[in-house]
Amino acid sequence: MADRKLGLKEKYQLMTRGLDWETTYQPMDKVFPFDKYEGIKIKDWSKWEDPFRLTMDAYWKYQSEKERKLYAILDSFSQNNGQLNISDARYMTAIKLWAQGITPLEYYAHRGFCHVGRHFRGAGARVACQMQALDELRHAQTQMHAFSHYNKYFSGLHQAIHMRDRAWYLSIPKSFFEDALTSGPFEFVTSISFAFEYVLTNLLFMPFVSGAAYNGDMATTTFGFSAQSDESRHMTLGLEVVKFVLEQHEDNVPIMQRYIDKWFWRGYRLLALVGTMMDYMLPKKVMSWAEAWGIYWEENGFALFNDLSRYGIRLPKYHEIATKEKLHITHQAWNVFYTACPATGFHAWLPQPYEMDWLSEKYGETFDRFYRPRYELFGEMEKAGKRFYTNRLPFVCQTCQVPDFFTEVDNPMKQAVRHHEWRGMKFNFCSDGCKDIFVNEPEKFCQSYIPPQQIYQGNAGGARTLQEYAAWLHCPMGSDAGDYYSSDDYKNWLKWHGGRDTSPTTAAA
Amino acid sequence: MAYQLTIEPLGETIEVADNQRILDACLRAGIWLPYACNHGLCGTCKVQVLEGEIEHTEEASSFALMDLEREEGKCLACSSILVTDCVIEAEIEPEPDAKNFPIRDFFATVARIEALTPTIKGIFLEVAEGGLQFQAGQYVNVSVPGVEGPRAFSIASSPSTPGEIELNVRRVDGGAATDYLCERLKVGDRVSCSGPLGRFFVRDSAPEPMVFLAGGSGLSSPKSMILDLFECGETKQVTLIYGARTRAELYCVDLFQALAARYPNFRYVPVLSEPTPNDAWEGETGLVHEAAARHFKVLFDGLKAYLCGPPPMIEACIRTLMQGRLFERDIYTEKFLTAADAAEGLAKSPLFRRL
Ligand SMILES: Cc1cc2nc3c(=O)[nH]c(=O)nc-3n(C[C@H](O)[C@H](O)[C@H](O)COP(=O)(O)OP(=O)(O)OC[C@H]3O[C@@H](n4cnc5c(N)ncnc54)[C@H](O)[C@@H]3O)c2cc1C
Ligand code: FES
Ligand SMILES: [Fe+2]
Ligand SMILES: [Fe+2]
Ligand SMILES: [Zn+2]
Numbered sequence: 001m002a003d004r005k006l007g008l009k010e011k012y013q014l015m016t017r018g019l020d021w022e023t024t025y026q027p028m029d030k031v032f033p034f035d036k037y038e039g040i041k042i043k044d045w046s047k048w049e050d051p052f053r054l055t056m057d058a059y060w061k062y063q064s065e066k067e068r069k070l071y072a073i074l075d076s077f078s079q080n081n082g083q084l085n086i087s088d089a090r091y092m093t094a095i096k097l098w099a100q101g102i103t104p105l106e107y108y109a110h111r112g113f114c115h116v117g118r119h120f121r122g123a124g125a126r127v128a129c130q131m132q133a134l135d136e137l138r139h140a141q142t143q144m145h146a147f148s149h150y151n152k153y154f155s156g157l158h159q160a161i162h163m164r165d166r167a168w169y170l171s172i173p174k175s176f177f178e179d180a181l182t183s184g185p186f187e188f189v190t191s192i193s194f195a196f197e198y199v200l201t202n203l204l205f206m207p208f209v210s211g212a213a214y215n216g217d218m219a220t221t222t223f224g225f226s227a228q229s230d231e232s233r234h235m236t237l238g239l240e241v242v243k244f245v246l247e248q249h250e251d252n253v254p255i256m257q258r259y260i261d262k263w264f265w266r267g268y269r270l271l272a273l274v275g276t277m278m279d280y281m282l283p284k285k286v287m288s289w290a291e292a293w294g295i296y297w298e299e300n301g302f303a304l305f306n307d308l309s310r311y312g313i314r315l316p317k318y319h320e321i322a323t324k325e326k327l328h329i330t331h332q333a334w335n336v337f338y339t340a341c342p343a344t345g346f347h348a349w350l351p352q353p354y355e356m357d358w359l360s361e362k363y364g365e366t367f368d369r370f371y372r373p374r375y376e377l378f379g380e381m382e383k384a385g386k387r388f389y390t391n392r393l394p395f396v397c398q399t400c401q402v403p404d405f406f407t408e409v410d411n412p413m414k415q416a417v418r419h420h421e422w423r424g425m426k427f428n429f430c431s432d433g434c435k436d437i438f439v440n441e442p443e444k445f446c447q448s449y450i451p452p453q454q455i456y457q458g459n460a461g462g463a464r465t466l467q468e469y470a471a472w473l474h475c476p477m478g479s480d481a482g483d484y485y486s487s488d489d490y491k492n493w494l495k496w497h498g499g500r501d502t503s504p505t506t507a508a509a
Numbered sequence: 510m511a512y513q514l515t516i517e518p519l520g521e522t523i524e525v526a527d528n529q530r531i532l533d534a535c536l537r538a539g540i541w542l543p544y545a546c547n548h549g550l551c552g553t554c555k556v557q558v559l560e561g562e563i564e565h566t567e568e569a570s571s572f573a574l575m576d577l578e579r580e581e582g583k584c585l586a587c588s589s590i591l592v593t594d595c596v597i598e599a600e601i602e603p604e605p606d607a608k609n610f611p612i613r614d615f616f617a618t619v620a621r622i623e624a625l626t627p628t629i630k631g632i633f634l635e636v637a638e639g640g641l642q643f644q645a646g647q648y649v650n651v652s653v654p655g656v657e658g659p660r661a662f663s664i665a666s667s668p669s670t671p672g673e674i675e676l677n678v679r680r681v682d683g684g685a686a687t688d689y690l691c692e693r694l695k696v697g698d699r700v701s702c703s704g705p706l707g708r709f710f711v712r713d714s715a716p717e718p719m720v721f722l723a724g725g726s727g728l729s730s731p732k733s734m735i736l737d738l739f740e741c742g743e744t745k746q747v748t749l750i751y752g753a754r755t756r757a758e759l760y761c762v763d764l765f766q767a768l769a770a771r772y773p774n775f776r777y778v779p780v781l782s783e784p785t786p787n788d789a790w791e792g793e794t795g796l797v798h799e800a801a802a803r804h805f806k807v808l809f810d811g812l813k814a815y816l817c818g819p820p821p822m823i824e825a826c827i828r829t830l831m832q833g834r835l836f837e838r839d840i841y842t843e844k845f846l847t848a849a850d851a852a853e854g855l856a857k858s859p860l861f862r863r864l
Contacts, residue, residue, distance in 0.1 A: 235545045243836075247836045300858070312831075312832065
């Protein structure tokens with residue numbers, strides 16, 4: 001036995017746990033002040049199973065190699081004017097939304113994992129979170145670098161961070177992550193590592209990265225693959241955290257259930273933006289939102305929750321509503337994008353005939369009955385020179401901050417609104433899911449920074465009109481906002497292609 | 510054509526078909542490897558090739574597995590196939606209690622057949638050439654004339670009698686092989702076998718008391734394991750909860766009662782789910798997991814549990830054990846899967862490794 005080879009687990013434990021000690025000058029509770037107030041009980045941190053065993057040495061080696069590869073491809077992409085090979089300039093709306101909405105979240109993730117990488121009492125969990133913090137910083141940086149080439153040719157990419165703090169629609173991802181960041185450490189990892197990076201990640205990454213590939217965007221495809229090769233660690237961390245916490249104490253089960261309910265619903269609401277990208281912004285389609293929901297949630301998600309049910313965890317509350325809504329939400333969201341695009345940092349348009357047919361095929365009756373007629377009406381208005389723009393800012397949900405465009409599940413003609421009174425104030429919500437989240441944490445969510453309200457109160461640089469708001473956003477109509485076909489992006493695209501509109505005429509890649 | 514794949518640090522060897530992904534072969538053989546995307550993108554399933562040659566399939570992303578890693582002989586188990594016999598090293602825990610007896614193909618002669626219950630036959634097979642060395646709990650694959658593919662049956666006898674191994678075979682409705690074994694097999698017939706197989710064995714180095722939960726012909730492995738334990742002078746507390754439908758389906762009662770009388774640290778709890786009035790049953794009733802919950806007052810913390818029998822019974826027991834705060838690291842199972850279970854197999858998530 002003396003010369004028995006150390007198993008990888010033992011080797012890794014020697015390297016990581018050995019760095020940890022019980023403090024003596026200060027009580028441990030003062031050194032780790034945040035890991036108890038949530039009520040999560042940890043009896044024995046030594047039961048933590050490392051979700052991955054990567055030494056710092058190996059980490060640097062692999063990551064630097066990934067960077068070398070990625071930047072070589074990005075360089076050749078720009079040298080070869082790769083921006084000219086994308087399927088159509090409309091595709092850029094997907095990239096803009098990602099750069100404005102998701103890339104800042106990568107940076108938030110970096111900050112969040114730095115925080116919990118300091119504040120978990122267990123050294124194994126700290127090490128895992130610290131490595132993830134580095135990954136997330138890398139994701140933010142590589143995305144910005146990949147997009148910076150596009151920024152030379154297209155609008156809307158010039159000031160993502162500035163816009164994140166000002167644009168009404170970007171408060172959806174921003175508030176999502178700020179909610180997570182300001183939670184306790186266990187809620188943070190449950191929300192991000194488990195709910196977002198494990199349960200919902202395939203709905204975010206797969207469509208986006210495959211969408212990039214289908215639409216000739218090699219730069220994005222490559223950083224997508226590069227980031228996904230880090231995601232394995234993030235997903236396994238998510239699974240390990242949930243198992244560990246559930247096994248440590250039975251009192252943790254209801255707390256984790258509440259986190260799972262909350263973050264499933266918040267994540268799902270955020271993904272409405274991604275679904276809209278899949279169904280409307282990609283000129284070449286990968287799959288529909290409804291199909292992706294079917295595969296990644298109804299199949300894979302159910303398998304996971306079937307396993308979780310052994311711990312006494314049930315499917316997230318309102319999951320059946322999310323499934324029923326899959327036939328509606330993306331159409332409702334695009335309708336808002338189309339009509340409100342002057343107050344955004346991207347362009348919108350009416351689906352082209354081949355896209356209308358694709359939507360009919362994918363959504364059948366719901367599309368033909370409820371949404372096609374609306375687009376046809378908008379089309380007639382465009383022809384008559386009266387392109388419809390909404391002239392108000394939307395009313396948004398106090399929790400998810402999505403505008404009030406969702407409808408009742410069983411009645412797509414009726415707007416869904418919920419109200420709740422708290423301390424003499426009336427709060428409005430898009431759904432029972434969002435209302436429940438508020439009711440559980442009213443002190444937190446009464447503070448939500450609701451952009452349209454702030455704008456109307458004069459807190460958007462005093463803007464009173466849409467034009468003034470667009471100027472404050474640094475996204476004027478025509479160059480950065482408004483209809484695609486009257487945009488600079490479209491004009492330039494035609495110019496670069498000898499006056500030819502390159503839009504595909506079929507959805508297939 | 511099939512290749513042999515040895516997985517270190519387990520030292521276990523399995524067969525991998527042409528064009529079969531390594532991960533798929535391992536998971537099907539009951540060997541858990543870490544994985545997540547199953548699609549060459551995430552790198553979770555990275556393993557080191559120690560000997561032999563593999564081929565990376567196109568799915569293996571050049572970021573999930575970089576050139577420098579390929580040169581070091583790494584591969585993604587979910588996205589590579591074998592080109593020769595191979596040895597790989599995976600990030601899994603070594604099993605200090607595994608005995609890793611070599612697997613071999615052999616013929617055995619039917620020495621005796623006993624009707625243990627109306628549906629279960631005890632089949633005693635004589636193994637020549639010194640018999641079959643196996644670890645209590647393991648199974649053999651048996652090939653039946655005219656039936657495609659082998660079928661798994663756990664060895665019910667103790668490893669101390671390697672010259673004659675006992676199988677307990679339950680006749681499955683519409684089951685080709687079990688019908689043959691239970692109805693047509695005769696003393697003196699020769700049966701083609703391979704084994705020993707499987708990783709269901711007692712974790713002897715663990716200090717915890719043990720509970721065995723068995724149903725139907727799933728008594729086979731636990732019987733072998735318990736016989737072996739007491740032949741080797743076991744001192745930890747051992748409990749066997751064994752479920753059958755009726756008194757007639759309950760077998761080996763005398764054997765276990767005698768063991769319980771002789772060893773104060775052995776407890777035997779038979780439980781009937783549908784006793785008939787004629788059974789005049791005064792013992793436990795209900796299903797195995799219900800009896801276990803009553804017996805341990807839904808507190809299983811601090812035990813090692815060994816579960817053996819049909820998949821629904823195993824699943825019910827896992828849920829009860831977890832409710833009673835016993836988790837994956839302390840639960841070992843042998844699921845008596847049939848072709849019907851495999852066909853309706855519910856998709857699994859990577860949440861659990863072995864369960
Ligand atoms: C590791 C292990 C150990 C085992 N140990 C034992 C043991 O000790 N004792 C014991 O009695 N059993 C044991 N089993 C179970 C035993 O292997 C099965 O009962 C046996 O394989 C059944 O074979 P069969 O040819 O009789 O049935 P099969 O012909 O394989 O059919 C089994 C059932 O599936 C149905 N079926 C067949 N093909 C399909 C299909 N394609 N789709 C849907 N349904 C189908 C049949 O109608 C039948 O109901 C063990 C199983 C495993 C995996
Ligand atoms: S499991 Fe993700 S690469 Fe193999
Ligand atoms: Fe990331
Ligand atoms: Fe991540
Ligand atoms: Zn909402």
